Amino acid sequence: MPTLFDPIIIGDYRLSNRIIMAPMTRGRAEDGAVPGKLMEDYYASRAGAGLIITEATAISPQGQGWLNAPGIWTDAQEKGWKAVTYAVHAKRGHIFLQLWHMGRVSHPDFLGGKLPVGASAIAAQGETNTPIGKKSYVTPHALTVEEIQAIVEDYASAAKRAMKAGFDGVELHGANGYLIDQFIRNGSNQRTDDYGGSLDNRLRFLIEVAKAVVNVVGAGKVGVRLSPRSHYNDMKDSNPIHTFTRAAELLAPLNLAYIHTMEALPGHFFAEEGERVTPHMRKIYQGVLITNGGYTNKLANDALAAGEADAIAFGVPYLANPDLVQRFSQNAPLNSPDFTSFYTPGTKGYTDYPTMDLKA
Template structure:
């Protein structure tokens, strides 16, 4: 087996194991509604075995970046329907990534109200806001009643995604956003049912999974985690033990897949407590997607060794809409242009050439 081997995920027979990773692109210019430009962007990349969309907020309180799409209004659902139709017309399969940024936001996005998190711990650093660069603020700690509301917003977001024509959803539990904030003891110092023990810190995530799988089916539900991640000022005292526990518990849930972000150079540079992918592979018995700076060669090696079942490519897919063909033909790859990653026009979005 290699990247070009077909793979079955739940009821989906996918033509290859070259998946498109979720990447924020900031092109939802008006009211966080997906648009025709986005439909063309994703349709260009429909040869991926699976497309996982950019992170998509489940509520207005989930917003922490400008021009990012939502899945919580009828207009957003209709906008995404144009995307799914365009991808399906090209023979592609596409999952929506469900997102809440938690404390990685600013009151200027929320009419002056504080962003929220499991605990009142301010992230280090600054954030881009409608008022320019600002320091992060100390977030409002969620009450148990508020947690129940957010869980239901995740579930409704999944229902809305299916209504919009998506083949499934990926729960964003990585990169220092709300779910990750609950999972790590560096950001979760609660002393109630959602903090302290491994079981308690995982409770928020598993309540979300239970709600979504009950609503749309486990076979349409994936999850992304970043056990070694330091992005957004994240840390944990024992991530290997903690995420092994999480992966073992996930194994019983028959999810579509588990998507793991390997430790990246930046994480290691920022003092990551690295969790090896092999440790998580041993703990998780379902379909595992690896992500994080993979090349074609490294991806093939991961699949052939059994370390991963598929590989998600980010910047390479951004710059190469026909990435599977380029891999197959061993042709040169376009170089991504970071200056256009988060701009609002077609440049660096729709104009990367195919072969």
């Protein structure tokens, strides 16, 4: 029975443990969506993870829409990330970049006044933080087929740059209501062409992006993140089990490094009503499965022992504990997260969580 502390082969890599740092947006990039020294320190101090998955990172100017989130479309951004990957590798860590297009939940204030884009012209309900305060989401421009193809190319270019910046691989952000997810789920996709209507059509964009990125970086360096039941960003789907088991079925032949599901355990603040989808995906997907959402050391080891997943990703526990692997291995107490500094600028709540050594 594997435990969190056993090594694992994921795609092209042998990871020293099964503790994955989940992707977390922290809003600390410098001007121009460029990662700086602060981000380098943050990731380097968490290099004990079997694999770090970075915060969501915009693939293009059109894909951005979160205050001070990083990008991967300019030379300066590539250079900033290079320092991050160098620092993580110097500590023998592994790091994948999460590739992000926000689609309809961006805002014209981030896009030079242009409308954000989506699968269909359906606005998300709710508000977003723009550079000049909270504003309602707008109705997006429904992408034409030609425009969709251009975005597939943008993913491939971003993946290429990520490899130039020294990343070990990339994770496609297909979760949490961003562009890929907006195509997948029928609450946000009511197209009637090849990219909508039937389930396989709704999954076409995901598969095309995955294939394009695999072509550029190789299958063993690509993961996909999905969040089958998340309602975040006003997402809805009429049959999540059917939708996401089919996604796993269509991804399987690509031999990706992994599929990563974000599906919070009951009782967690991200938990959703209804039956969990990950166990259904597990049944039909033979590749590496990472899962996430509300796991503790014990719950994660139980899940691995029960064969529910091959590795477990930790978000908030990693945010607050740079030495999470060491703490888990010694069953040591964890630092409490400071929710007020999740997205605020500066070192507070970012690079100042103490390690056990410092506390002793």
